[in-house]
Amino acid sequence: GAGVSQSPSNKVTEKGKDVELRCDPISGHTALYWYRQRLGQGLEFLIYFQGNSAPDKSGLPSDRFSAERTGESVSTLTIQRTQQEDSAVYLCASSPSTGPANYGYTFGSGTRLTVV
Amino acid sequence: AQKVTQAQTEISVVEKEDVTLDCVYETRDTTYYLFWYKQPPSGELVFLIRRNSFDEQNEISGRYSWNFQKSTSSFNFTITASQVVDSAVYFCALSVGSGNTPLVFGKGTRLSVIA
Numbered sequence: 452g453a454g455v456s457q458s459p460s461n462k463v464t465e466k467g468k469d470v471e472l473r474c475d476p477i478s479g480h481t482a483l484y485w486y487r488q489r490l491g492q493g494l495e496f497l498i499y500f501q502g503n504s505a506p507d508k509s510g511l512p513s514d515r516f517s518a519e520r521t522g523e524s525v526s527t528l529t530i531q532r533t534q535q536e537d538s539a540v541y542l543c544a545s546s547p548s549t550g551p552a553n554y555g556y557t558f559g560s561g562t563r564l565t566v567v
Numbered sequence: 568a569q570k571v572t573q574a575q576t577e578i579s580v581v582e583k584e585d586v587t588l589d590c591v592y593e594t595r596d597t598t599y600y601l602f603w604y605k606q607p608p609s610g611e612l613v614f615l616i617r618r619n620s621f622d623e624q625n626e627i628s629g630r631y632s633w634n635f636q637k638s639t640s641s642f643n644f645t646i647t648a649s650q651v652v653d654s655a656v657y658f659c660a661l662s663v664g665s666g667n668t669p670l671v672f673g674k675g676t677r678l679s680v681i682a
Contacts, residue, residue, distance in 0.1 A: 484669055484670075486672075492674060492675075493658065493672045493673055493674035493675050494658065494660075494670075494672040496669045496670070496671070496672075499669050507668075507669065510669075540610065542612070544612075555602055555614045555617050556612075556614070556670065557614070558604075558611060558612040559611070560609075560610060560611045561610055561611075
């Protein structure tokens with residue numbers, strides 16, 4: 452597509468429920484990144500994919516968080532047993548080739564997750 | 568470990584004033600890239616500039632200019648003759664090496680330009 456698309460744009464969920472956040476990167480972009488932005492805060496790295504593999508999962512805050520990518524395209528970030536501290540905007544970004552060194556990222560508009 | 572510090576949390580200026588946003592970075596790598604992004608109230612991050620560690624030339628793009636100084640590990644961003652549309656949160660970011668290492672972001676500086 453023309454840009455990075457994320458869905459849903461907003462999600463309100465009850466504490467303890469599982470949620471899935473989706474990211475459609477720009478077609479042909481092999482690198483895909485997930486970040487979390489809490490209200491008024493900076494961007495916190497979660498995980499990135501090169502193709503369908505995830506060389507760096509170091510940012511995932513707990514084992515309740517997981518992500519996958521299929522077909523070198525769509526990625527899904529899953530949060531199990533959501534907690535109130537998971538409330539944040541989850542941002543996805545993609546990059547054409549070998550990461551930001553040459554191209555920088557293109558970000559999606561994010562999914563605003565609210566856990567009540 | 569890499570770190571980006573944006574000491575200014577919030578800045579407020581009157582339209583047409585010049586404003587400089589500070590960014591200080593930390594890395595032991597000799598190859599790295601520095602970035603600035605703008606996040607307007609709509610929320611979507613907009614790429615502004617990329618600079619590699621071997622190029623210390625300053626850059627000017629319209630009302631925007633960037634001052635990269637390796638001696639002080641700083642990559643400051645100046646907006647000349649600020650406008651209300653410049654109101655946003657501005658993030659400085661760092662990526663080390665030349666591969667896929669993720670960007671490390673500063674906490675951002677919220678700029679408010681008042682008419």
